[in-house]
Amino acid sequence: MCASRPAEDTDLPILQKNKKSMLWLWIEEMNYQEIGNHTRVTEFILVGLSRNPTSQSVLFWVLMFLYVITLAGNSMIIFLVGINSQLHTPMYFFLGNLSLLDLLFSTSAVPLIMVNSLQNFSTISYSSCFAQLAIQAFLALAECFLLAIMAYDRFVAISDPLRYNLVMSSQVCISMAFVAWMAALLLTLIPILLFPISFCGHNTVNHFSCEVQAIFKLLCSNTISLEIMMVACAVISMPVPLILILISYLCILRAVLRIRPIEAQLKAFSTCGSHLMVVTVFFGTLIYIYVRPQSKKSQDEDKIVSIFYAAVTPMLNPLIYTLRNKDVKAAIRKVTCRVKS
Numbered sequence: 001m002c003a004s005r006p007a008e009d010t011d012l013p014i015l016q017k018n019k020k021s022m023l024w025l026w027i028e029e030m031n032y033q034e035i036g037n038h039t040r041v042t043e044f045i046l047v048g049l050s051r052n053p054t055s056q057s058v059l060f061w062v063l064m065f066l067y068v069i070t071l072a073g074n075s076m077i078i079f080l081v082g083i084n085s086q087l088h089t090p091m092y093f094f095l096g097n098l099s100l101l102d103l104l105f106s107t108s109a110v111p112l113i114m115v116n117s118l119q120n121f122s123t124i125s126y127s128s129c130f131a132q133l134a135i136q137a138f139l140a141l142a143e144c145f146l147l148a149i150m151a152y153d154r155f156v157a158i159s160d161p162l163r164y165n166l167v168m169s170s171q172v173c174i175s176m177a178f179v180a181w182m183a184a185l186l187l188t189l190i191p192i193l194l195f196p197i198s199f200c201g202h203n204t205v206n207h208f209s210c211e212v213q214a215i216f217k218l219l220c221s222n223t224i225s226l227e228i229m230m231v232a233c234a235v236i237s238m239p240v241p242l243i244l245i246l247i248s249y250l251c252i253l254r255a256v257l258r259i260r261p262i263e264a265q266l267k268a269f270s271t272c273g274s275h276l277m278v279v280t281v282f283f284g285t286l287i288y289i290y291v292r293p294q295s296k297k298s299q300d301e302d303k304i305v306s307i308f309y310a311a312v313t314p315m316l317n318p319l320i321y322t323l324r325n326k327d328v329k330a331a332i333r334k335v336t337c338r339v340k341s
Contacts (some may be wrong), residue, residue: 073318102314109310141184150242151248
């Protein structure tokens with residue numbers, strides 16, 4: 001039978017006192033037991049990152065700090081791009097989309113991790129788990145495509161500056177962003193709609209959220225077709241955008257080397273610096289989590305990296321663009337002066 005939430009016995013103080021330690025023993029044993037009569041899984045148990053109350057409290061406050069900065073930083077960029085006419089350019093239009101994606105992604109993951117870090121027994125319903133998994137996959141895929149579009153935008157700006165506004169018109173930018181969002185949505189929905197999945201027996205997720213690799217290990221249905229579809233989607237969503245980014249930057253490098261003098265080359269390269277840093281952090285984290293061979297030790301490491309991916313990366317993006325961008329800093333000063341006056 002599927003594991004279910006143990007009932008709390010108020011008449012047994014000793015059992016209540018040792019409830020948490022018994023829970024963890026039960027979870028660990030459940031991963032190895034043979035289940036005969038399967039019933040439908042209706043909820044998942046989230047193992048989390050740590051069993052130590054002090055560590056859980058520290059994790060909560062660290063995530064709270066990171067989440068507040070993420071909300072403030074990305075909301076600020078969306079606000080500045082919206083109200084400042086000097087930022088109504090293709091580069092900042094895509095930056096606004098990137099900030100919206102980061103804001104939504106962090107919100108879909110971090111609050112749940114924070115809540116679970118304060119609970120001794122973290123569970124999530126089947127529907128909530130897959131809603132979170134689908135939303136996070138959709139937002140991550142959209143960011144992959146958007147970063148590739150931003151690389152192309154930088155290529156056009158450097159290689160053909162005179163025709164930049166014509167090539168990257170408002171209509172073209174909106175269409176490209178729409179394609180990125182819709183492609184991500186289709187790649188998320190197709191595996192879900194075409195390949196129904198079922199769970200039985202084990203419902204313990206060795207993670208603090210509904211992460212795709214941890215959930216995939218609990219399937220009892222035939223996964224061959226689903227694995228093929230997921231590999232195809234993964235090839236489209238990660239290697240293809242990454243290859244397009246590399247091609248764009250090779251073309252950018254070729255165009256920059258033709259520029260004279262050296263100062264002009266450095267100035268052209270500087271416009272790509274922020275985007276390159278974001279691409280490195282984002283794709284580097286994805287590759288580390290999903291390309292490495294899996295082991296029990298790597299699963300524990302993946303939890304730490306997943307926190308970095310869910311909480312730190314969305315916070316870093318606005319900081320990278322604000323600290324390195326004169327236009328954004330000028331827009332901040334302009335808004336600050338208006339508020340003071």
